Amino acid sequence: MDYNFNEIEQRWQKFWAENKTFKADNTSDKPKYYVLDMFPYPSGAGLHVGHPLGYIASDIMARYKRHKGFNVLHPMGYDSFGLPAEQYAIQTGQHPAITTKQNIARYREQLDKIGFSFDWDREVQTSDPNYYKWTQWIFIQIFNSWYNKTSNKAEHIDTLIEEFHKNGNSNVNAVCDEETISFTAEQWKHFDEQEKSDALMHYRIAYLGEAYVNWCPALGTVLANDEVKDGVSERGGHPVERKLMKQWSMRISAYAQRLLDGLDTLDWTESLKESQRYWIGRSEGTSLKFKVQSSKSEIEVFTTRPDTIFGVSFVTLAPEHELVEIITTPEQKAAVDEYVTKSKSRSERERQAEVTKVSGVFTGAYVEHPFTGKQIPIWIGDYVLAGYGTGAVMAVPGHDSRDYAFAKHFNLPIIEVVAGGDLSKESYDAKEGKLINSEFLNGLEVYDALKAAIAEIEKRGLGKGKTNYRLRDAVFGRQRYWGEPIPIYYKPARRIDGSEVEGGNGIPYALPENELPLVLPEVDKFLPTEDGEPPLARAASSWKKDGVYDYEHTTMPGWAGSSWYYLRYMDANNPNSFADKELMKYWESVDLYIGGSEHATGHLLYVRFWTKFLKDMGYLTIEEPMKKLINQGMIQGVSTPVSIVSYLYEDKLFKVVNSDNGFGININGTYELNILPDFVDFEDGKHILTKENFEMLKKIDNRFFDIQFISNDDLIRLSVKECNDEITKLPLKSCVEKMSKSKYNVVTPDSICEKFGADTLRLYEMFLGPLEQSKPWNTNGITGVSGFLKKLWRLFYQNNTLTISDAEPSKAELKSLHKTIKKITEDIERFSFNTSVSNFMICVNELTEQKCNKRAVLEPLLILISPYAPHIAEELWSRLGHTETIAFAKFPVCNESYLVEDSFTYPVSFNGKTKFNLELPATLSPADIEKEVMAMEEVKKHLNGATPKKIIIVPKKIVNIVV
């Protein structure tokens, strides 16, 4: 009987599904274990071999924990709202719901083939109204909340209204907008509906406010910071620009400190925590006011280096700063206006490309130095960011490299106030050295000067110590169709007398909870309207609250649904709440979360934010959603790039000079692309293009007239028309990069499953190397893994018959087994799955050599291997006569007594250099070992009469004699 993996795998996949083997119980005496994969977006390309890497690892963990007696929650679902389905809808008219459904079906089919132990009864899809009803519900809770800095948590907005009623807002210690005006209780009582709504809006955690956003004209929507890469949209690569817009936002900044502090409690990689810390960007400094000369205005700056206050030689405002217009002198107005217009029109990408270019303009106005009273010019420059701090900096060119570059460029004075650098060459940014040229700070070390400067600034009432965070509030509205509708409607404002205010946008109200879900309406087209309204404005005129009031037309961003999905898995089908409180208490938080590191600052920050919010409101008991997190490395694809120099189109020859999609153009003005892998062969470790394939390539794409192949760094130019016989094999340059549909380097798991089986795929993906490390996909070693499974099979089947002995195993057999038990257990506990695979190989090699077919050895071995290769394990387990699944069989425990060695051969070394070996009983104490060693003739010979300085003895390791 041969190992027929196709048949075996299908049978067991069917068995698991029919018997709901992996259904997680909500009540159990067993300890719980929650293992979760990062929510996949079901893209049209399906799974490639990189996706299952993490899923296999988490599945091994889930199966292992079941063997270990845990009640395991291991669910899967889909983050099914998102841009690609919508882009496809715009191009084809196909409703994104249909595309999404197809893609999910394809994902599911691929996932099922790999034999994961998911509890599919708990599947969730973010685009399902039964799911997004609760996403909307959570939004309403956030809308109805404010952040109380005194209690340091979110509270219901009613407590704030009550306070306004009693005392106005002067005593309120809340996280709110900068421009919040103060009012008394009396004023509050006389506010009309609009004014009350506006006042509260400054405090709500989900709020409608003006913000600079990343506007992407091509996608017709705003993007979050983490959805923008290199100044272009992460999905699609379209240019992004800055735009001031009224937007729904989330006051995540209120949680900045807690998000930072919480990191210390998490078992995440240091590098991931570091990225979050950096993204949150806490910095301690001082706010400081500069009086503008001959004006009532003041410029407030934020600085972390108040110690360098005497080194200020100018002040720089961001072009968007509100004072720019007010303080600019008539003589400078034209220049300033031009600069402001120019910097506004520049896209993010241009801005970022010009980071090293210095630009700016003088406003003509001056401030007074707060200590010396000296006149200091005010400049504007776009190296100052409008959104950070106060949008203004005190420039200390001597000790800040950006100010230095600006000063050098515009020939502004550079004053040295901290000794230790050479200011003729560069600024001296280090926080080390003594203060000079600084009046009362002279002679102090930087650290002491900082404290002294802050004290003096506060004493004189010029400013105060302040902590700033780089973390911005998250824009929450998207001008898109395929997302959760925001459950808000607008009522026209009313005057005190009750009459309606004409025009205006109306006052936003949250929908009552019994009207949820607010279902996504049908639209005729998935595009914005002619007047630039989002697609939801196309909904039928009946799509209105009570048939009268407009709903909000923007939808939620991709991260909304994924910010709480781990909770829904605990109680996926609950119609009455987002999840039952008792169940959330039982499942607590995720014990192991596995996914890619690309979510470091997006999803993983938002999910922590929502968790903290829900805890504040009393729905949860946990502060952090994911206790342990592992980033699986990326599986990269291998591509073979070529450059197209010119191409033929409708019988005309074109030279590639530029391209409007801004993609793939290299310096020489050629167009780079990757050859489809179907045309590339692999020989002697090199990628080659054969003559046959070249001919094929010509036929398929006859536009390519003149192609440069990059071959071992030499460029070989081939003309398609003149292709001659000389070239039979052309070595191609290959490079390792992200696996992506657009790069033609995607490998799917399907063909591997077909050819070698899912168990081989699972083992092989683990065998590739450490889980967290990125590695290129190659199938060179896959026959080794597949051979191993065949070898395992042959331990049970000799000459096509199951031959199993119930005899007592030999000492050697038991040693092989228990050594493996020990190693595998250690490997799983530290997520070292690659080494487990080789340990299995060693074990099977040894047992094969011992011709072991003892049940007492092979049964435990099957349990050991079942998390990794569950199908073959189930099959052999059942053939051994078991009628129950192997999934819950007790994981074997290592019996150390089988591993004990009688003796150990010590390497005896002098000064670290091994001279000879000495076999001694393993039980000998270090003192006895020393006696034995020192008594030896050879030792005396090596010592040559000298007395050893030190003798180091590590039992069962080494003996080292220091002379």
Added chain:
RNA sequence: ACCCUCUUAGCCCAACGGAAGAGGCGCUUGUCUUAGAAACAAGUUAGUGUAAGUUCGAGUCUUACAGAGGGUACCA
């Protein structure tokens, strides 16, 4: 520019600070086969990217540099 990770045999990768090698691929030679392939058996190869330091002892710890991969990007 900054931050993180990695660098061990022809290749992929192992080695609680204790004799550098477990495993797989590849390669070589057999056995078996009409042949190919498979299976089986035997064999094969590095002194750990470079330079310094800590240590009785360093692939492992520290520092600097180089290369590769990933992340962030004027945050005052």
